[in-house]
Amino acid sequence: MRSGAWSRPVFNLNLSAWRGIRERHPQPIDLRLEMRFWLTGSVFSALGRIQARTYRHVLGELDLRPPLFLVGHWRSGTTLLHELLALDEYFAAPSTYACFNPHQFLLAHHRAPTATRLARPTGDMIVSSSSPQEEEFALLCMGATSPYEAFVFPSALHQFDALCDPDLFEHAQKLRWNDAMTWILKATAYVSGEDKRLLVKSPANSFRIPRLSTLFPGAMFIRLVREPCAVFVSTLRLWQSMWERYALAAPLVHEVLIERILETRIALERRLQSALRTLPANRVATVRYEDLVADPCHTIELLYERLALGDPSPLLPKVSAYMARNPPSATHSAEDWRRLVQARWSEMFDEFGYARS
Numbered sequence: 001m002r003s004g005a006w007s008r009p010v011f012n013l014n015l016s017a018w019r020g021i022r023e024r025h026p027q028p029i030d031l032r033l034e035m036r037f038w039l040t041g042s043v044f045s046a047l048g049r050i051q052a053r054t055y056r057h058v059l060g061e062l063d064l065r066p067p068l069f070l071v072g073h074w075r076s077g078t079t080l081l082h083e084l085l086a087l088d089e090y091f092a093a094p095s096t097y098a099c100f101n102p103h104q105f106l107l108a109h110h111r112a113p114t115a116t117r118l119a120r121p122t123g124d125m126i127v128s129s130s131s132p133q134e135e136e137f138a139l140l141c142m143g144a145t146s147p148y149e150a151f152v153f154p155s156a157l158h159q160f161d162a163l164c165d166p167d168l169f170e171h172a173q174k175l176r177w178n179d180a181m182t183w184i185l186k187a188t189a190y191v192s193g194e195d196k197r198l199l200v201k202s203p204a205n206s207f208r209i210p211r212l213s214t215l216f217p218g219a220m221f222i223r224l225v226r227e228p229c230a231v232f233v234s235t236l237r238l239w240q241s242m243w244e245r246y247a248l249a250a251p252l253v254h255e256v257l258i259e260r261i262l263e264t265r266i267a268l269e270r271r272l273q274s275a276l277r278t279l280p281a282n283r284v285a286t287v288r289y290e291d292l293v294a295d296p297c298h299t300i301e302l303l304y305e306r307l308a309l310g311d312p313s314p315l316l317p318k319v320s321a322y323m324a325r326n327p328p329s330a331t332h333s334a335e336d337w338r339r340l341v342q343a344r345w346s347e348m349f350d351e352f353g354y355a356r357s
Contacts, residue, residue: 012042013044013318014039015143025153029248038323042143055190065196068222070221071209072225074229077224092191093200096130096132100138102141105191109191136205144179144181154243167210206271220283222307223284224287224292227290228354232332262340
């Protein structure tokens with residue numbers, strides 16, 4: 001363990017979240033760390049109950065506009081597009097502070113949190129408390145079943161697909177997931193303004209298109225794709241960096257991790273492709289990461305036109321300024337993996353138009 005039990009970074013899990021994770025992953029951990037989760041979980045649960053009682057009425061009466069969901073495999077460019085679209089005042093996105101502190105962020109929303117800027121564990125982007133963030137972390141912290149428990153107990157990666165899809169959950173888990181997802185989006189809308197369209201990004205939502213379409217009628221989806229070898233290498237680094245920071249048990253052996261990444265990508269793309277085909281064409285768009293990086297303003301103009309999102313012209317100068325401040329980081333070499341990826345993900349090269357060099 002790199003840090004002491006009382007100081008190492010952990011997720012802010014409430015009692016329900018920690019109890020469920022421990023039931024699924026009972027392997028022994030440092031007793032002081034176990035105690036820390038139970039103690040802080042009790043505090044987060046108490047704050048959550050106070051927050052729920054305080055805002056139950058106002059959130060219950062709030063009507064959400066159909067959200068815009070950014071989907072696609074991890075490391076495909078969803079974060080970049082999330083950051084760029086969130087510059088548009090027409091959108092509201094869950095913040096990093098809200099997603100990692102879902103139990104009390106409404107109680108403190110009148111007081112802006114300290115604007116701390118930190119590098120993501122993957123090291124490729126600087127984020128602050130106000131940065132747009134994956135609501136998946138809020139679901140994890142609130143006790144909804146989430147694949148991100150695999151960041152804490154790596155063996156969960158063996159059930160990763162099943163942890164993503166609420167339609168595969170037991171009835172009580174399914175209802176809890178519905179409630180948690182609806183709550184974090186309504187809370188975001190309350191803080192940001194009901195007139196705004198929610199901008200939501202989580203790769204895990206790629207498994208949930210039917211459920212999201214039912215929960216949020218009229219929802220739109222933008223699918224991000226990226227050159228498969230680059231996705232594979234970056235995903236491998238994602239798991240390694242997150243386990244280095246958050247894992248409470250031994251990581252999967254390298255060969256098993258590689259196999260799980262390969263299998264999960266295939267399952268995700270097939271589920272996503274099948275689900276998106278059932279939706280009207282004017283509610284779905286696909287963006288190549290390479291096009292977004294090469295000409296972000298033109299790519300966003302095309303998106304706004306296809307999905308009838310309004311006039312993008314006020315946004316475009318902000319996009320240009322953002323890209324000037326945050327040039328895309330260099331991609332890591334994938335040559336050592338090219339033969340394997342081309343063999344296992346061959347259909348993705350063909351479907352997305354990537355050359356097999």
